[in-house]
Amino acid sequence: MEKIVEQLSLDGEWIELIKKAKNLGITAEEIRQFLKQTESLHNA
Numbered sequence: 001m002e003k004i005v006e007q008l009s010l011d012g013e014w015i016e017l018i019k020k021a022k023n024l025g026i027t028a029e030e031i032r033q034f035l036k037q038t039e040s041l042h043n044a
Contacts, residue, residue, distance in 0.1 A: 021031060
């Protein structure tokens with residue numbers, strides 16, 4: 001049960017982050033590119 005509550009909390013946090021990004025005018029494609037760049041740097 002605790003894991004479900006924790007997962008819901010994390011899901012809610014992601015939703016809020018996505019909403020904030022959208023309100024700032026950040027597109028889904030910009031987020032994808034950012035994540036790809038970050039992943040590339042992390043794996044280097």
